[in-house]
Amino acid sequence: MWPPSQASKFLILLVLILVVIYCVFMDTLLYMRVQYYSIETFETSTQTTFQESPTTRLRALSYEDVVWIPCSVNPLCHPTVKALMVDHINHYIYGPLCAILDKALRISDRMLFLTPNTISCAHVFIAMIGANLLTCPNLSVRRMGIVLFQIRMFLDDLDGHVARERKHIRGERSEVGSLGYWVDGICDLIGVVAMMLGIFVYFKQYPPRRGYRGTSASALPYYQLKEMNAAENMEKDHASDVGISYKTKVSLKAIIQVIILFSGQMVLSSVAWNRYINVYQEMFENGNGYLAGRLVTFRSVRFFCATLMWRILNPHSYLHVLSLAVFIDKTWSLLKSVRYIGYVLLLLAVFVTEYLISGFEASVKTSVDGR
Incomplete structure (x- = not known):
């Protein structure tokens, strides 16, 4: 029988x-759905440009006609730019759960007093409670805080779902500049700040330890708190000069630095992610010309990989990884390990995306067939 831990x-x-x-x-x-079935945004081009192609006849099939999961809860039915860039947990887990909850309670149809902005404000209060729990020394209590933050992210998905249902918008889409866009963004920002403050307060009260193994005792900072390795179980006065693990508190300055560096990554990720959603929506969904070119480019492997990159590096993915780290009590290890490499990956993703955008723009204007 295994120990509980x-x-x-x-x-x-x-x-x-x-x-x-x-x-x-x-x-x-999702990739197969984009490749082999019709896409509503490009239906006009499919019907008028590719009528003679056998591949097009296959691609003209409606996904709703062949899938056995209703499109009201199926995250694959309406592939849009934002749907391709939303993180995996929100798109494949929370999205369908929001749709199921909406159908069960009929929030969009009957609970008209429950507006998307009301839901957004509600998850701010949940974030405040969760942040308070994250400051507790007990791991079980901190895990409850993470559960509340996951509920917050679920409600963040729900407010968008309700807004789209009431406006009869099919598929994920960012309405850049609208009131709901700004309210949702501000509430998300408050929730993230609350989470980071909760983690900071916890580390301030219970600083992580920095260990030294096999170091000369005379070189160790004795004025700080020391903890002997449990396996060695020796008192300082009777310990040998080497071979002991001394663990000292990480300084408050180092904690602040690591928290700021990680928070900066989330800001950079959020700015870049929202920018590229807007750019791609303008390129593929808001234009009236080059329908054939837009369809071919949207279905290209390059575009799928470009969006997949931001599915992994977007701010919601950061929050899910951070939540997992808190849940398994590895928060400091995560924050410390990605404080620099995270910026390298994000900047590399930005440079690659900027390069690909020019290629996509050229492809949209020059592609005339399915090759």
């Missing part, structure tokens, strides 16, 4: 593996 670790690892497998499987289905 080992069983808990195994269960968390098993759930994580299953979620990753599920997301990869859904990404594969």
Whole structure:
């Protein structure tokens, strides 16, 4: 029989593996759906430009006619630019759950007093409660805080779903500049700030430890708190000069630096992600010309990979990874390990995306067939 701690670790690892497998499987289905079935945004071009192509006749099939999961809860039915760039957890798990909850409670139809902006404001209060729980020394209490933050992210998905349902918009879409866009963004910002403040307060009260192993005792900072390695179980006065693990508190300055560096990554990720959603929506969904070119480019492997990159690096993915780290009590390890490399990956993604955008623009204007 496994100890409870080992069983808990195994269960968390098993759930994580299953979620990753599920997301990869859904990404594969999404790619096949884009390739082989009609897309509403480009239906005009499909009907008028590719009528003689056997491939086009296959692609003219409606996905709703062949799928057995209703499109009201199926995240693959309406592929849009934003749908291709939303993180995996929100798109494949929270999205369908929001649709199911909406159908069950008929929020969009009957609960008209429950506006999207009201839902957005509600998850701010949940974030405040969750942030308070994150400051507690007990891991179980901090895990409850993470559960509340996941509920906050679920409600963040729900407000967008309700807004689209009431406006009869099919598929994910950002209405840049609208009141709902700004309210949702501000509420999201408050929620993220609350989470980071909760983590900061916890580290301020219970600083992480920085260990020294096999270091000369005379070189160690004795004025700081020391903890001997449990396996060695020796008092300082009777310890040998080497071979002991001393763990000292990380300074408040170092904690602030790491928190700021990670927060900066989320800001950079958010700005870039929202910018590219707007750019791609203008390129593929808001234009009136080059219908054939837009369809071919939208279905290209390059575009799918470009959006997949931001599915992984968008701010919601950051929050999910951070939530997992808090849940398994590895928050400091995560923040410290990505404080620099995260910027490298984000800047590389920005440079690659800027380069690809010019190629996509040229492809939209020059593509005239399905090759």
